[in-house]
Amino acid sequence: MRNGRDTMRGRRNRNLESELQSILDNGGNVWAIGDVHGHADTLEALLESLNLDSMDRVVLLGDLVDRGPKSCEVIRIARENPQISCVLGNHEEMMLKQFDVDNIGMMTPQQAGWFYIGGRATAQSYIDDFSDPSGTLKEFDMRMRVGRDLAWLDALPHHIILDDFRLVHAGYSPWDGDLDLQSTDTLMWVRGEFHNSITPVDEKRTVIFGHSTMPGFGLKQSEIWESEVELLNSRPAAIGIDSCCYGGDDPQLTAFNLRTGDIVKQKLVKRKLTT
Numbered sequence: 652m653r654n655g656r657d658t659m660r661g662r663r664n665r666n667l668e669s670e671l672q673s674i675l676d677n678g679g680n681v682w683a684i685g686d687v688h689g690h691a692d693t694l695e696a697l698l699e700s701l702n703l704d705s706m707d708r709v710v711l712l713g714d715l716v717d718r719g720p721k722s723c724e725v726i727r728i729a730r731e732n733p734q735i736s737c738v739l740g741n742h743e744e745m746m747l748k749q750f751d752v753d754n755i756g757m758m759t760p761q762q763a764g765w766f767y768i769g770g771r772a773t774a775q776s777y778i779d780d781f782s783d784p785s786g787t788l789k790e791f792d793m794r795m796r797v798g799r800d801l802a803w804l805d806a807l808p809h810h811i812i813l814d815d816f817r818l819v820h821a822g823y824s825p826w827d828g829d830l831d832l833q834s835t836d837t838l839m840w841v842r843g844e845f846h847n848s849i850t851p852v853d854e855k856r857t858v859i860f861g862h863s864t865m866p867g868f869g870l871k872q873s874e875i876w877e878s879e880v881e882l883l884n885s886r887p888a889a890i891g892i893d894s895c896c897y898g899g900d901d902p903q904l905t906a907f908n909l910r911t912g913d914i915v916k917q918k919l920v921k922r923k924l925t926t
Contacts, residue, residue, distance in 0.1 A: 661809035661838045663831075667736055671708055672813050679706035681909045683818055685861040685893040686740065687711060689719025689772055690919060691728060693896060693904050697917035701906060703734060709906075710811060712861035713740020713820030713839065717769030718897040723776040726800050739807040740820040740862065741839040746773060747805055752797050769897075809838045815855070815886075816909055821845070821862040822889065823852045851880055851888035858888065859907060864895035872901040875914060 671681050682701055687694050698709065711729055715737065716722035729735050749765035751757075756774045758766055766774075781793035810819040812831070817823070822845035823830050824837045830853055842863055845852065852858060868876045868891065876891035894903040894916065902919040 659835050660832055661835050662739075662807075663810065663812065664736075664808040667808065668811055668813060671710070671736070671811065674706055674708055675813070675910055677706070678910075679704075679708070680911070682707070682709045682906045682915075683859045683892065683909065684709060684711050684906045685904060686714035686896060687719070687725050687904060688714055688742070688769070688897040689716055689722035689725055689776065690896050690904065691719075691721035691724035692920040693917055694725060694728060696920050697904050697906055697915065700915055700917060707734065709735045710818050711735060711737040712818060712859070712892070713738050714742045714861060714893075715740070716746055716773045717742040717765075718772055720772060720779075721776055722773040723780045723796070723800075726803070730800070730803055736811075737807050738811060738818060738820055739804065739809050739835075739839065742768065742770075743804045743807070744835070744839055746770060747801060750774070750797065750801065752794055755793075755797075809835050812856070813909070815857065817853060817856045817858045819858060819860050822858060822860045825850065825852050845889070846876075846878075846891075848878075848888075849880065851882055853888075854882060857882065857886050857890060859890050859892065859909070861891070861893040863891055864893045864899070865891070866895060866899055872899050872903050873916065875905060875907070 675681055715725045715729060729737050745765040749762050751759050751761045756778055777793055781789045820839050822841045823833055824841055824844050825848040827833050827837055865872050865874055870876060872894045877887040878889040880888040882888055892905040892907050894905045896902050896904045904917045906915045
């Protein structure tokens with residue numbers, strides 16, 4: 652999947668990094684949440700269970716969109732809640748490159764690759780949110796919303812670097828040199844070479860990532876993946892928290908507390924039907 656993709660260096664937001672580090676230094680909580688994939692109701696239930704106070708913050712580790720029914724709503728929640736920050740995932744990358752608002756919901760050559768990995772559900776979520784009870788699409792309002800959402804996604808960082816942690820969608824390559832200079836391709840798509848590294852990719856920071864689901868590691872969805880490789884302080888070199896919210900036998904969404912190591916899981920909240 653990675654061949655021929657972008658080699659652009661990953662983007663950071665140093666002001667955000669300073670804010671999050673200050674919160675941790677002053678005893679606040681920073682929670683990392685794995686791939687939401689359009690399940691807005693599940694995200695809202697998980698956020699409620701975290702009992703956030705005014706100092707606490709949440710970082711969504713990318714893949715807010717696709718597969719689930721409410722990607723438009725997930726983006727709205729993330730954009731409008733000042734306690735939530737995000738890094739960009741590979742599904743947002745595909746959305747940015749291939750969303751064809753002129754042919755929304757239609758399988759066009761431009762959108763085919765994105766639709767194949769779940770983008771059709773995202774396009775449909777915009778149609779659903781901007782259709783009145785008679786089924787008439789409020790096209791101007793929808794176009795404005797799509798434009799704002801794409802601009803917001805396009806400004807997100809690809810990774811967040813703190814004193815003791817790196818927050819990223821997929822991970823880092825042990826073969827590609829300086830982690831701070833690695834490509835967006837690697838940060839959003841890497842798997843095996845990162846998971847199987849026999850040394851820490853960062854000797855002082857634990858990498859918290861999504862992208863790769865627990866069943867992919869041979870684990871139950873109620874578990875998280877911890878690298879057997881340890882840092883000098885005995886913390887795991889990497890922790891994966893994508894519990895596969897969108898499918899499997901026991902779909903869940905996971906939050907990991909950077910300060911305490913606490914884990915909170917929320918089982919999938921089924922889509923609420925209207926009558």
